[in-house]
Amino acid sequence: xxxxxxxxxxxxxAESNAFAAAQTVAGAVVTFTGLVRDNGGTLAxxxxxxxxxxxxxxxxxxxxxxxxxxxxxxxLVIHRHGRLVAQEPIMMVATAARxxxxxxxxxxxxxxxxxxxxxxxKKEIGADGAEWVAAKDADEVALTRW
Numbered sequence: 001x002x003x004x005x006x007x008x009x010x011x012x013x014a015e016s017n018a019f020a021a022a023q024t025v026a027g028a029v030v031t032f033t034g035l036v037r038d039n040g041g042t043l044a045x046x047x048x049x050x051x052x053x054x055x056x057x058x059x060x061x062x063x064x065x066x067x068x069x070x071x072x073x074x075x076l077v078i079h080r081h082g083r084l085v086a087q088e089p090i091m092m093v094a095t096a097a098r099x100x101x102x103x104x105x106x107x108x109x110x111x112x113x114x115x116x117x118x119x120x121x122k123k124e125i126g127a128d129g130a131e132w133v134a135a136k137d138a139d140e141v142a143l144t145r146w
Contacts (some may be wrong), residue, residue, distance in 0.1 A: 001065055001074045005055055007082040012089060019076050019094045022052045026073040028103040032111055039088035042126040046133075048081040048090070049121045051127035055079075066095070069109070070102040079108060081120065112142045 004010075012033050021028045036046050063075050078095040084090060093110045097103040122133040 001060075001067065002077075003059055003063060004078045005050065005052070005059070005078055006078065009080070010078050010089060010092065015076070015078065015092060016094065019074070019096070023073060023096045025098065027098050028100035028104040029094065029096045030048040030100070030107040031094045032090065032107055033089050034091045034111070034142055036084045036086050036088050036090050038128075042128070043086050043124055044127065045125045046084050046090075047123045047125065047130075048084065049123075050081050050119055056117050058117070058119055059114070062110065065087065066109050070095075070097055070106040071100065072097050072106055074137060075106065075110070077114070079114065079118065079120070095099070109146050110126075112139070112146065115139050 018032050019031070023029060036043070059079070063074055063077060066072060067075055074094075074096040078092040078094070080088075080090050091093055091114060093107050093114070095103045095106040095110070097106065116135065116139040123130050124133055
């Protein structure tokens with residue numbers, strides 16, 4: 001398992017290829033990449049803050065749960081922080097399992113957790129100023145299926 005909380009951009013292709021190449025018994029690899037969204041067309045940047053140490057511990061714990069629950073062979077989470085602009089990759093999840101259903105379910109579980117519970121704070125900066133991003137009810141509802 002690999003976890004990286006970083007400011008630097010990542011190469012989706014290189015990360016996906018390296019993750020897949022490292023698998024020796026998995027029959028399925030699932031990857032997902034989230035991009036910074038600009039819903040209204042006015043986003044200048046998004047600033048993401050976190051507490052080093054606490055963030056990694058929280059994400060590692062949920063990765064451990066996913067590995068155990070779906071018998072994953074491997075998992076990868078990359079999440080960026082700092083200043084990002086629209087359409088930049090913000091995070092990546094990759095899972096490897098013997099069967100696709102487990103790989104997909106574990107990836108969705110990790111994505112739902114990262115969206116709702118990972119200790120990141122996001123501020124959107126636009127022409128009209130800056131605003132902290134509030135939690136969404138739909139994200140909380142998504143967690144109820146797990």
